[in-house]
Structures are given as C-alpha cells and as structure tokens.
Amino acid sequence: MSGLTLRLKAPATERINLDGITPAKLASLSTYEIAWLNVGIEKNGLAIGDAFDISGSPSETLTIEGSGATLDFVGGGLDGGTIRVVGNVGAYTGRKMSGGKLEVRGNAGNFLASGMTGGTIHILENAGDNAGGFMPGDRFGMLGGVAVVGGNIGARAGEKMRRGTIIVKGKTGENTGTRMIGGTIWAEGGIGPLPGLMMRRGTLIGPSVDSLLPTFVDCGKHDLVIMRIMSRYFKSTLGDLAPKPMPLFVQKIGGDTAAIGRGEILLPAS
Amino acid sequence: MSKTVNGVSIDDTFAEAFGMTGTGIIITADSMKWARIAATVATGFGTSVIGAGAECGIDRELSPDETPDGRPGVRILMFGFSPDALVPQIRNRIGQCVLTSPGSACYSGLKAPQSIGLGKGPRFFGDGYQTAKRLGQSRYWRVPVMDGEFVIEEETGVTTDAVGGGNMLILGNDRAGLLETAEAAVEAIAKIDDVITPFPGGIVRSGSKVGAKYSGMFASTNNAFCPTLRGTVKSELGPDTLAVLEIVIDGLTSKAVADAMHAGLKAVTDTGAKRGVTRITAGNYGGKLGQHHYHLKDLI
Numbered sequence: 001m002s003g004l005t006l007r008l009k010a011p012a013t014e015r016i017n018l019d020g021i022t023p024a025k026l027a028s029l030s031t032y033e034i035a036w037l038n039v040g041i042e043k044n045g046l047a048i049g050d051a052f053d054i055s056g057s058p059s060e061t062l063t064i065e066g067s068g069a070t071l072d073f074v075g076g077g078l079d080g081g082t083i084r085v086v087g088n089v090g091a092y093t094g095r096k097m098s099g100g101k102l103e104v105r106g107n108a109g110n111f112l113a114s115g116m117t118g119g120t121i122h123i124l125e126n127a128g129d130n131a132g133g134f135m136p137g138d139r140f141g142m143l144g145g146v147a148v149v150g151g152n153i154g155a156r157a158g159e160k161m162r163r164g165t166i167i168v169k170g171k172t173g174e175n176t177g178t179r180m181i182g183g184t185i186w187a188e189g190g191i192g193p194l195p196g197l198m199m200r201r202g203t204l205i206g207p208s209v210d211s212l213l214p215t216f217v218d219c220g221k222h223d224l225v226i227m228r229i230m231s232r233y234f235k236s237t238l239g240d241l242a243p244k245p246m247p248l249f250v251q252k253i254g255g256d257t258a259a260i261g262r263g264e265i266l267l268p269a270s
Numbered sequence: 271m272s273k274t275v276n277g278v279s280i281d282d283t284f285a286e287a288f289g290m291t292g293t294g295i296i297i298t299a300d301s302m303k304w305a306r307i308a309a310t311v312a313t314g315f316g317t318s319v320i321g322a323g324a325e326c327g328i329d330r331e332l333s334p335d336e337t338p339d340g341r342p343g344v345r346i347l348m349f350g351f352s353p354d355a356l357v358p359q360i361r362n363r364i365g366q367c368v369l370t371s372p373g374s375a376c377y378s379g380l381k382a383p384q385s386i387g388l389g390k391g392p393r394f395f396g397d398g399y400q401t402a403k404r405l406g407q408s409r410y411w412r413v414p415v416m417d418g419e420f421v422i423e424e425e426t427g428v429t430t431d432a433v434g435g436g437n438m439l440i441l442g443n444d445r446a447g448l449l450e451t452a453e454a455a456v457e458a459i460a461k462i463d464d465v466i467t468p469f470p471g472g473i474v475r476s477g478s479k480v481g482a483k484y485s486g487m488f489a490s491t492n493n494a495f496c497p498t499l500r501g502t503v504k505s506e507l508g509p510d511t512l513a514v515l516e517i518v519i520d521g522l523t524s525k526a527v528a529d530a531m532h533a534g535l536k537a538v539t540d541t542g543a544k545r546g547v548t549r550i551t552a553g554n555y556g557g558k559l560g561q562h563h564y565h566l567k568d569l570i
Contacts, residue, residue, distance in 0.1 A: 229421065
C-alpha cells in the first residue's frame, strides 16, 4: 500500500494519543522528525518511533496497522487525505475531524466522531457509546460529515449532535439522540430503547424502535420529500455504504415534546 | 453587405446585448404537469427587467434522474441587473408561486462560486415549525404546509457573467406565416441549454427604442420598425414588409446566447421564405451600450 505506514511494534502497555497525526501534518516532516513525535499520555512521553515501525513515505494516505483499543484520537483533526486503520481503535476516533476519509477495519471505542465537522468515517465493525456525542467542554456533539458503522453502536449516540449523519448498519443502543439538536442517525438494524430524550430537532430513522418515551407523539403516515432527497444524496456520495431507501410512506413520531418537539423518529408506515 | 440564405435576406448587423446577473432554480412536483404549472406561474410577468424586475423563463424539463428528489422537474432561469436585485424577485416569485403549488419543492439549479438566497425568505412561512437538513454543502428547509412539507434549498448559484438581450428581428409579408416561423425559431432555441426567451411565447411584437417624447418613459415603440408608420417616419422597413417580430434571448453565458441565436437563425432560414419571411435583422445601439455583440453573418 502506498504512503506512510505505522505498524504497532507490540501491544501497547499505555494509551496512545494519535490526535493530529494526519497525512497533511506528516507530509511536512522527515521520517526522523515523525519518529520523534510524542504520542504518549504519561509523564515520560512516547515517541512514534518507539511505538511503531515506520515505513514508506508521507503522502495523502496514512496506514496504521496492528492497532488495538488503546489507540485513542485516531484521525483526530483530520482535514484531508485518507487514514486507513487495520485493527481496532480506542476512544475519540475522528475527534474534530473536518475533512478527508478515515477507514477502520475493526471496532471503534466511545465518542466516535465527537465534534466532527466534515469528511467521512467508515468503521467496519462496531462502535462504542456516545458516537457523535459531545465531550465535557464542548457545546455540541457531531457538527457535520458522515460516519458509517458496519455493526452496532452503543448508548447515547448523537448526544447534543447538531449536524451531520451517522449511518448504522446494525442497531443503536439505548437513548439514541439524547438532547439532539440536529442531524440524522439512520439505523438500518433498528433504534434502541427510549430514543430522543430531550431531543430538540434532528431525525432518527430505522425499521423499528424498541420503546418510546411518553413524550413522543404519533404524527401520522407521510410521503416525505426529504426522505427521497436523503436517499438519493447518500446513494450518490456513499455508493454501496448508503442505507437502503425507506418505503415511500413513513410513520413520523414527533418529539421530544418535553423540549421544543421539532425532532422526529421515522419508521416504515405499517 | 447583406447576404441571402434560402431566400431570406440577412442584414450585415449585430445584436447588442448586455451583461446581466442570472440564476437557475429547479422546481419539482409529484407530476410533470404540476412542476410545469408552478414553473409557468413563477416565471410569469418576467418579460423585461425594466418593467417586470426580472426576466424569467423555463429553460427545460428535467427527468426524475436529474432532480434532487427523483421527481419530475423544470429548470427555470431568472435574470436581473445584480444579485441584490434578484433577491426580492426570488423571494416573491418562489414564495407566491412555488410554495403555494401542490406537491412542489424547489432546489438550486445552478452551480456557481457565488450564491444567492433561495429558501432564506420562504422558510419563514413555517412560523418556527420549519426545520433544516444539511446534506453535504446544501441545506434544505422543510416548511410544514397543508399537503405535507414544502422543501426548499437554502441557496442557489448566481452568475454575473450572464447575458441579456440577444435578439433577432424577423420581417415578412405574411403575418400568420411570420408568426409560425418565429414559433419554430423559439422551439429551436428552447433546445439550447442555459437560455430563455422571456417574452410571451418567446416572441415580442412591440420592439422598443430607448427613451420617448414623454417624460418618465424609459422605452417606447420602435417606430422605425412599425409597418403602419412606414412613409411617415424614417423607417427601416422595405415596401414589402407587413410585420416584424422579435425574439429576445437571455443566457447564463455568452456562448449559450450565441448558440441560441444560431439555432433561431437556422430555423428561420430553413423554412421562413415559404411562409413569407423576407429578411432578418437585429437590434443594437450602435455598439456603444452593450458589451456583447452577436453578428448575424457569423452565426448563420
């Protein structure tokens, strides 16, 4: 594979912070300088060269091999180019990513796509809790871009999410869309229990929902033009990763009426 | 030196056109019938920028594959003096004519570096119940209405490289035949993308000159081309001319206007002579006012 490759020398004994390790940043550095970049979180630090074997030369693509759940902030700050990861990644994957593409051939930990504003993330397997959610100190969760998760995601996905899209091939956990302000979560395997707690706006789409909060209300069956637009847009931009279009008529569940109630859960009309 | 093509004399002159601001808007609906209705109403009273505020027309019909929502659609074009001048035209025409049309939706119909508000005004009809969905670089407003939702994109592209006022004057000795020929020219022009012919049916029977004897009139009848005044004024018409019809063309690019004029001229010369068309000329101001000159002999 062309470009720079970082191969983990041995299973990490401490957490590794790859925030800001992007193709654009590495392209301006020599291999020697790259090897001395600090990716440790402990007092003595940890140089990339001590944790990874470095091969290839910097280009638009960065490959990380042999990774594990201790690699945090993979793709953090990514603004262009491509990062491919073979293996699992830890928390905060794609944190504040603004462009480019991040592909993880494994699982991702908590807070996937937190603060993300643009670009595309593709996790081939599962993701943890708070995908697209916010971190303490943030005003919002996910703010743009698209994250596609091949498996399931955990609880509270999209907490305080304002824009962007999360597509889940599997199912979401409980309290999806808690305090959601905007954006879309499309779960092809179904929406977990009690979604949309204090949701203001935004859209949750799925074939079913496990259970609803009492503050969500049935708005009837509708042929929504916006569903056609979304289906066509995702097909054109994501290709095979796009979710399968919903039936022409969807059941709109509006809420959370305990907040301003402009959010919606869209299910196939029965 | 004029030349003759298929029995139609073509003056050695040019059409003088002006730089304008143009935008494109896609209108969709549940059926082509209703997309066409909304587009026709939205472009109504869009003949001359001086009197109507904007020059508007239907560019072409779009198949479901060509629209953002997969429904039949129509692309309309609007032209004005400046982007700022187009803002109220878009707001009023879309708000009054498309928002109100059953099943309609409205999208950007021009990709350009500069953009202009499309749904920025009409969205407020939602009275706070409107919501937005951002997909890529586009933001779509969903305005609740009585038949569901009116979806409108927030912005559309705008270009200041557009051209307004490409024209040709068709002269003949048979009024009915002249009109049939002009219709054929408009049909040929309609096949060219990025252009409109904003007047009724694409044809003008009241060509104008700049100014008038009355104060407050910016334009008045082009007496030099009025056949009933021949002999009493300095006329441009020969003794055999019974009527004159003009086709005005606006386009998003100068090339589109030139292509449209070529198509129109060809249609007139192909069949005009047997319908009584004798001559083609063009309107200009001596070349001093408009930046774009389209010489008829170069286009035929």
